Amino acid sequence: MPYYFRAVALDFDGTIAEDDRVNPRALAATGELRRRGRHVILCTGRILAELHAVFPDVDRFFDAIVAENGAVLSLPGRSPRRTVDPLPHELQQRLAREGVPSRTGDVLLATSVEHDVAVLEAVRAMGIDAQLVHNRSELMVLPSGVNKATGLSEALAELHVSKHSTIAIGDAENDHSLLHSCAVGVAVGNAVPALRAGADVLLDGEDGEAVAGFLLGPVLSGELRVAPDRWKIELGEDEARTPVCLPGARTNVLVAGVSGTGKSYMAGLLVERLVDLGYTACVFDSEGDHTGLDVLRGAVVVGGAEPLPGPTQLARIIRNRFTSVVVDLSLLDYDAKRAYLQSALAQLTALRRESGLPHWIVLEEADQLLAGITLPAEE
Numbered sequence: 001m002p003y004y005f006r007a008v009a010l011d012f013d014g015t016i017a018e019d020d021r022v023n024p025r026a027l028a029a030t031g032e033l034r035r036r037g038r039h040v041i042l043c044t045g046r047i048l049a050e051l052h053a054v055f056p057d058v059d060r061f062f063d064a065i066v067a068e069n070g071a072v073l074s075l076p077g078r079s080p081r082r083t084v085d086p087l088p089h090e091l092q093q094r095l096a097r098e099g100v101p102s103r104t105g106d107v108l109l110a111t112s113v114e115h116d117v118a119v120l121e122a123v124r125a126m127g128i129d130a131q132l133v134h135n136r137s138e139l140m141v142l143p144s145g146v147n148k149a150t151g152l153s154e155a156l157a158e159l160h161v162s163k164h165s166t167i168a169i170g171d172a173e174n175d176h177s178l179l180h181s182c183a184v185g186v187a188v189g190n191a192v193p194a195l196r197a198g199a200d201v202l203l204d205g206e207d208g209e210a211v212a213g214f215l216l217g218p219v220l221s222g223e224l225r226v227a228p229d230r231w232k233i234e235l236g237e238d239e240a241r242t243p244v245c246l247p248g249a250r251t252n253v254l255v256a257g258v259s260g261t262g263k264s265y266m267a268g269l270l271v272e273r274l275v276d277l278g279y280t281a282c283v284f285d286s287e288g289d290h291t292g293l294d295v296l297r298g299a300v301v302v303g304g305a306e307p308l309p310g311p312t313q314l315a316r317i318i319r320n321r322f323t324s325v326v327v328d329l330s331l332l333d334y335d336a337k338r339a340y341l342q343s344a345l346a347q348l349t350a351l352r353r354e355s356g357l358p359h360w361i362v363l364e365e366a367d368q369l370l371a372g373i374t375l376p377a378e379e
Helices: 024-035 048-054 089-097 113-126 148-159 173-181 193-198 207-215 263-276 291-295 311-321 334-355
Strands: 007-010 039-043 064-067 072-074 109-112 130-135 138-143 166-170 184-187 232-237 243-247 281-285 299-303 324-328 360-363
Touching (some): 039 148, 109 113, 166 173, 263 291
Parallel strands (some): 007 166, 039 064
Antiparallel strands (some): 130 138
16 A cells, blocks of 8 residues: 555654754655645644744645644644643743743743753642653653644544554654654654664654655655554464564455354454554444444444445544444345445545545455455555
8 A cells, every 4th residue: 555654743853954944855855745645744842933933934834733742733724722731820930030041832831951950849849740851952841641642643633644644753852752653653863862762764864854865765655664563463372372463554464264263253353453553444244243343442333233324424434533433234135235345445445545544444254245346446
């Protein structure tokens, strides 16, 4: 699936910009990605006003901006909004009395890392539920639990794109959550050692020059596959007690065997593992063997004794809710099952081209349902 990745999340300082100047080749590459139908999201620790001061037309180049390290989301044509309640103003006032210079955005408080002890003591003394986040020489104080990953999740929900269809690129300490949350995490050559140690892909070059080459390179084009261990599905163990795993995405699996050997159980186990990892699956259940999957968080069952949603509505449910759906076809006759499946697959193929969803399509009794059906081509 060459166009599996639908979005790229980019850090700003040290990744596509250096000394407040955006690399022109990186910017040109993001423009090319957007022309190809990909979303490009800027994820930065900067306060929006300060970002606009050095990059006045930044809004024209990105489909969304996650600012203040995840605390603020800005979308084209809309007013920026907070993703979390701000810190109390009294914190900055207390720090000012203690001689600690700081800046505030809509949510965060920013200062230099040299003041981290003073800031920590103030946070503790005031009993504030806050976290201190290092970004090279900068220190950010944010409400607990907010980071670039949580901010990106808000942006992706607005764009109807899954984190499993997103690549993240960064360079500093505050990019750990961003890289780890996405399908593939990429560190530039000038990244801090800990980020490079945990990244899935390491770029040889530094900042914007390296990013430009990667964005138009083989990973995003689908020519080179990266399968991080954190997204692998463990199905069990072999005779040597070695874990048996499958990649969580971009692979095809055939479950075959004679009747009564546990094919449906294995298929259901696979779907359970996928849902646990946040993947979206659409299961076409010919005999009603998988209706019990509705106990999983993020999974629903449609059809059966209830009216089936039309194929267009089925695609809309998946797109708008990132929901895994079991389509119970058990009460339809053979011809009706195949007619519904053919129309639904056409809708889901179009949806995958647009958003990357659903990540998996599971066909129970595929040898019967697909007989004589022309499958839609995926780009």
